[in-house]
Amino acid sequence: MSRSGKKKSPNLLQYPYLLWASLFIVVPLVLVLWYSFTSPTPTGDYAFSIANYRRFFEPVYLRVMGRSLLLAAEATLVCLVVGYPAAMIIVRLGLKWRNTLLLLLVLPMWINFLLRTYSWMVLLGRQGILNQFLEWVGLPPQSLLYSRGAVLIGMVYNFLPFMILPLYTSLSKIGREQIEAAEDLGANRWDVFRRIILPLSLPGILTGTTMVFMPAVSTFVISALLGGGQDMLIGNLIEQQFLSTGDWHFGSALSILMMVIILLSMAAVSVTDKGRSLEEGNLW
Amino acid sequence: MVGFRSRVSLSHLYLFLVFLFLYAPIGVLVIFSFNSLRSTSVWGGFSLRWYAELFQDRQVLQALYYTVAIALLSSIISAAAGTVAAIGIHRMHPIARKIILAINNVPVLNPDIVTGVSLMTLFTALRLRLGFTTLLLSHITFNIPYVVLCILPRLRQIPREVTEAAMDLGATPTYVFFHVILPEIRSAIFTGFLIAFTLSVDDFVISFFTTGSGVNNLPIVVYSMARRGINPKINAVSTLLFVTVFCLLMIINKRDTSIQKLEV
Numbered sequence: 001m002s003r004s005g006k007k008k009s010p011n012l013l014q015y016p017y018l019l020w021a022s023l024f025i026v027v028p029l030v031l032v033l034w035y036s037f038t039s040p041t042p043t044g045d046y047a048f049s050i051a052n053y054r055r056f057f058e059p060v061y062l063r064v065m066g067r068s069l070l071l072a073a074e075a076t077l078v079c080l081v082v083g084y085p086a087a088m089i090i091v092r093l094g095l096k097w098r099n100t101l102l103l104l105l106v107l108p109m110w111i112n113f114l115l116r117t118y119s120w121m122v123l124l125g126r127q128g129i130l131n132q133f134l135e136w137v138g139l140p141p142q143s144l145l146y147s148r149g150a151v152l153i154g155m156v157y158n159f160l161p162f163m164i165l166p167l168y169t170s171l172s173k174i175g176r177e178q179i180e181a182a183e184d185l186g187a188n189r190w191d192v193f194r195r196i197i198l199p200l201s202l203p204g205i206l207t208g209t210t211m212v213f214m215p216a217v218s219t220f221v222i223s224a225l226l227g228g229g230q231d232m233l234i235g236n237l238i239e240q241q242f243l244s245t246g247d248w249h250f251g252s253a254l255s256i257l258m259m260v261i262i263l264l265s266m267a268a269v270s271v272t273d274k275g276r277s278l279e280e281g282n283l284w
Numbered sequence: 285m286v287g288f289r290s291r292v293s294l295s296h297l298y299l300f301l302v303f304l305f306l307y308a309p310i311g312v313l314v315i316f317s318f319n320s321l322r323s324t325s326v327w328g329g330f331s332l333r334w335y336a337e338l339f340q341d342r343q344v345l346q347a348l349y350y351t352v353a354i355a356l357l358s359s360i361i362s363a364a365a366g367t368v369a370a371i372g373i374h375r376m377h378p379i380a381r382k383i384i385l386a387i388n389n390v391p392v393l394n395p396d397i398v399t400g401v402s403l404m405t406l407f408t409a410l411r412l413r414l415g416f417t418t419l420l421l422s423h424i425t426f427n428i429p430y431v432v433l434c435i436l437p438r439l440r441q442i443p444r445e446v447t448e449a450a451m452d453l454g455a456t457p458t459y460v461f462f463h464v465i466l467p468e469i470r471s472a473i474f475t476g477f478l479i480a481f482t483l484s485v486d487d488f489v490i491s492f493f494t495t496g497s498g499v500n501n502l503p504i505v506v507y508s509m510a511r512r513g514i515n516p517k518i519n520a521v522s523t524l525l526f527v528t529v530f531c532l533l534m535i536i537n538k539r540d541t542s543i544q545k546l547e548v
Contacts, residue, residue: 014372014384017365017428021387024425028402029390031409086302089295101299108306110533112486114503115522118510119309122316122324125514129312129325160306218395221488225510235397242401242493252405255398262395 035252052253061237068234069261071148072216075155079163079212080205082156087167087204088197102168105161117154117225124150124226150226151233155216162215163208170204171197206269214262234258314526317519324514334520344505344521350416351485351501358423359480365424366431366480367473371465373432374439388429399426400493407494414496422494423484430483431476438472439465475539482532485525 039049055061090101108116123129124144131141144150174197182192220235227233234254241251312324317335321328338344373381373388391399403425407418442465450460488503495504502525509518 011372011375013368014376017369017372017432018384020365020425020428021384024403024406024421025387025390028399028406031405032398032402035405082302085295086299089299101303104303104306107530107533108310110482110486110529111310111526112488112503112506112522112529114488114506114510115313115526116310118506118518118522119313121510121514122313122519123309125324127323127325128514132325157305157309160302164302214395218397220397221507225507235395238397238401242404248405251401255401258395259398262393266393 166207362427396489427480434476
């Protein structure tokens with residue numbers, strides 16, 4: 001008798017966290033949404049307005065957004081082009097080497113990205129090693145730091161492992177038999193790549209692309225440390241609105257826009273990936 | 285045969301270059317933290333000068349204190365709260381569970397900058413002064429989700445019959461928790477604690493927006509120093525932070541090889 005009583009004893013353990021998560025996860029986002037749709041009125045009140053979103057369409061801010069998207073896309077592309085061959089080579093190595101190299105790929109992900117970014121300040125600086133090298137070769141020193149190129153290098157350096165790992169995962173799932181079967185049927189190396197390896201590694205490409213694109217589009221540290229004044233990204237703009245300009249309404253609208261971009265890119269990937277992940281099981 | 289061999293070594297060379305690209309900058313950073321000169325490109329001989337200066341820098345020492353205090357407090361609290369939450373979530377109705385897990389995933393997936401500014405607006409709305417308390421609350425907020433994600437899979441592995449059998453034999457829910465469930469998930473809790481600790485030591489962006497009143501952690505000090513330019517002291521702090529996180533990682537990895545998957 002007491003057994004059924006105990007079984008029915010209400011389960012309350014999740015409620016404290018539910019409360020916590022509502023207060024510290026849901027409410028803050030609602031607040032940001034509220035800020036983004038209001039403007040202060042002269043009387044000291046707040047009124048509903050879409051001025052913050054409209055302001056975003058001023059050319060200055062559109063340029064910042066365009067630059068962020070373009071730089072993030074370029075970083076993603078470079079990571080893909082550099083990372084894909086690397087992942088293919090690692091897959092073909094022996095087990096021992098493969099595991100060592102995978103560990104070496106994971107390790108940099110855990111080094112604070114501030115430190116990874118700072119390490120490029122050291123390399124690219126006016127007195128930095130790269131300039132020393134140029135001097136040694138007999139070339140004039142270049143101002144490498146505080147430029148768009150430096151930001152791009154910083155992004156590629158920070159996020160390359162996030163591209164290689166998912167590529168490796170999906171490439172390692174491709175069975176040898178499929179490739180051998182194709183070869184037996186007369187496919188040449190390029191056909192095998194184009195018709196078997198590339199399509200089967202698409203989930204890895206998609207995961208890698210989001211994992212590079214998302215942090216690259218939302219960063220403000222890489223551009224703040226490696227970029228010049230003219231290389232402001234959307235992340236810097238948000239930081240500026242909240243910490244120096246003090247326009248939280250515009251800053252909130254920008255944050256919401258950034259979330260939308262990221263949700264869209266995630267949705268795009270999951271739609272493209274739906275059919276595949278069903279037959280291949282979980283991606284990650 | 286010759287063609288084959290040259291292709292193999294070419295691909296090995298390529299891999300070598302990729303890994304050189306990944307490690308050389310960090311290597312240079314670490315090496316020049318031991319330089320006796322102020323330069324970060326001309327080697328003047330081995331010295332611990334910059335580490336010595338670090339330990340005389342009040343700002344750095346204070347940041348070290350706050351980093352450790354926040355990391356310890358937030359990871360202990362998150363491990364405890366996350367355990368209770370995970371058990372509760374595990375027993376929930378599937379639909380309700382899906383909803384709370386979706387909320388749980390928000391801080392994991394949202395860009396840190398959005399989490400940072402949204403918490404900043406919350407603290408301001410609550411009229412909390414930005415400082416130690418708000419920093420601690422933020423770290424607990426982004427740590428609990430990882431603890432929950434760490435413990436839930438372990439809970440799923442405990443067969444329902446085991447807890448039911450214990451109940452049938454007259455065990456109270458408290459007894460079941462301490463003598464049946466806890467021993468099963470103890471190592472997952474500890475792994476969750478270590479991950480939370482590591483994330484807390486490592487966090488810059490969220491801390492940057494949610495602290496104030498002179499309370500800074502080490503990443504914030506590194507950032508503000510780096511904004512002013514290159515300084516060998518930063519190399520020294522970086523090396524210390526890097527070694528700390530590396531050691532924590534080795535411990536976590538020894539304990540549970542699936543962690544890489546979780547974090548990645």
